[in-house]
Amino acid sequence: MQATTPVAFSAEQMKWYEQACAKIDPQRLQNLLYAITDIHSPTGAARAASEYMAKHLDSIGMSSRLQPMSFTSGNVLAELCGSGGGASVLLYAPIDTHLELDEAEKLLTGEADEVDMQPSAQMIDDWVFGLGASNPKGMVATLTEVATALIEAEVPLVGDLLVGMADGGMPVDVSARQHAGMSNGVTHLINRGGSPDFAIVMKPWNWVYHEEPGxxxxxxxxxxxxxxxxxxxxxxxxxxxxxxxxxxxxxxxxxxxxxxxxxxxxxxxxxxxxxxxxxxxxxxxxxxxxxxxxxxxxxxxxxxxxxxxxxxxxxxxxxxxxxxxxxxxxxxxxxxxAGGTTDPQNWIVQSCRRGWEHIERRQHGESDLLGGQTDGAALRRLGIPTARIGWPWPAQGAPLPVAEGLGGMGATYIPDLIPCAKKIMYALIDTLTRPRHELGL
Structure with a gap:
């Protein structure tokens, strides 16, 4: 990949960025992560978690709405409008977990006694444990904290900020719940008012990706x-x-x-x-x-x-x-x-790379090759330029036993998330404080 395209922050943009980063509150992020991890939300049954997030996003000053898909399933979409003339950016994460953790799954999961394989949450020091506490709920909480800090910093946005979380993001096909999974939720969300100019997806691994496999x-x-x-x-x-x-x-x-x-x-x-x-x-x-x-x-x-x-x-x-x-x-x-790709020179990919380089203090270079499939591929297939950005995973040094391998993706060390939050904040300031013509739109 070519070197990142340099686009300078003005002194005012840097001031807004630093003010917004100063508002990022690790304790608040941890409390939200604990709360949503404690809401069991397997694929096709994530409506309660989406309802909780709809209320929470309302409470931070966004206009949010629940998008029901069934009695048990639903998405949430929230919006904060800028002054006008800018782009819209969607911060997106799935909200469903890949496991049910019921008796019928024992052949798949084993005994599942570890702390990250439990449908209820635990919090110890800077750690949150429980099914999906890292992926996807660590992403849900981090993106929400970024939006909260941006609002509290009173940054004068030109463009519109969207925050979306969808059920059906796991690579499963749950026939008992209307075949939930395989990105059915994000497609529903985008087709019902959630289509932005750009999207940022937060997922594990500390790189910026412009494409993902199917x-x-x-x-x-x-x-x-x-x-x-x-x-x-x-x-x-x-x-x-x-x-x-x-x-x-x-x-x-x-x-x-x-x-x-x-x-x-x-x-x-x-x-x-x-x-x-x-x-x-x-x-x-x-x-x-x-x-x-x-x-x-x-x-x-x-x-x-x-x-x-x-x-x-x-x-x-x-x-x-x-x-x-x-x-x-x-x-x-x-x-x-099918897989999905975005032109690596697209504004949102380059903006996320600039944010990554600002925090890492080094050039991005070639990323590790990716094999994990996410809703980012679906966003790209729907024509939305999308950047994926993440954090080091899995977390190291957990104070409680966690499952070997993939497990429940449920052990999160909060300090690991903060640099990624600041990288995403950089891309938001970079994008939402500029007129559309500066963004190639």
Whole structure:
């Protein structure tokens, strides 16, 4: 990527920026984060959290409204109007969590005894714990604190500030709740009055990104015949689906790794993982399953269409069947979301990079390659120039045990969020205090 385009702050803009940053209150941010983490809001059931945030955004001086999507689901959109003639900027974060943490999820999550895997919040010193306390609710609280500080600093805005939080942001498809997930909420929000000139998405990793991947969901089925544990191997007419699936899994894992390498470009490395294997019935272990199903997710580079990824996988299956003619396979692509990209020279991307460099005191340079999928891709696909900016993740040094790996994304050290808040504040002052023509609009 080219060097960041320099655009100077005037002395007055720098004064407004410093005044606004001085109003950022870590304790207030922590209290809000604790409150919203304590509201359980799995995908498709985040309406209570959105209702809470609608009231809170009203209380800080914004005009907010709830956007119901069902009895259990809804979004919130708030607005602060400037004097006129400027751009509108949306600060956006999802508000739903990726897990339910009910008994039915134990096979997915394990015992989930750790503090970040609980639907209720805990607060110790500068830490907040609980399901989603980092992602997404750390973002919800930080963006709200940025808006609050901007309002309290009485910065004379020309443009309009929007704050939006939506249900359905997690990469899931909850059929029991009207197929919530896969960015259904942000699409609803944007199509109902929330479309801005620019958007800023806060997500983990301490870089500025101008693009994000989509995702492709596949099922690969290995066919055999229904068997019986009492028959010897080699019995005519019996063909296991389970044992050959082990070979297929190994070959698929190699393909996924190669796929990510072949499709890497820009800021994106589209990783993928085998998510699970399904077959048989634990109540009937005497009968080997006639079908073993393997399902997985691969990420999709914005310069690669879901159809092209489908074709790549089809080629893999054809080649595997040529090499292993004894395998009986079929497959389907049952979910696809395209990636999204914004011109890296767009004003909002460059403004966020200037904010990043102002706080980090160094040039931005090349970011780590990204594989995580967010609603930012949907915003870009809807034609909204979008910048993603974040903070170091995961938090280090937690005073309580947290889950290994991704876990509940629920451990937040408040001081980690403050530099990111100041970077976002820089972009807001940079953008909302200028007339449209200075922003390329």
């Amino acid at each position: 995702m492709g969901w596949f099922k690969l089925r290995v066919h055999g015949t229904l068997g019986y544990a009492g028959v010897p191997r080699g019995t005519p007419g019996f063909r296991s689906s389970v044992v050959p699936a082990a070979t297929v899994i190994q070959e698929l894992e190699k393909w996924i790794i190669d796929y990510a390498e072949r499709n890497t470009s820009g800021q994106i490395k589209p990783h993928g993982w085998i998510s699970g294997v399904r077959g048989g019935n634990p109540e009937r272990p005497a009968f080997p399953s006639a079908v073993t199903e393997i399902f997985f997710d691969v990420r999709i580079n914005p310069r690669t269409s879901p159809a092209a990824v489908r074709a790549q996988f089809a080629e893999f299956v054809r080649d595997l069947q040529v090499q292993r003619p004894e395998l009986v396979l079929d497959w389907e692509m049952y979910g696809s979301v």
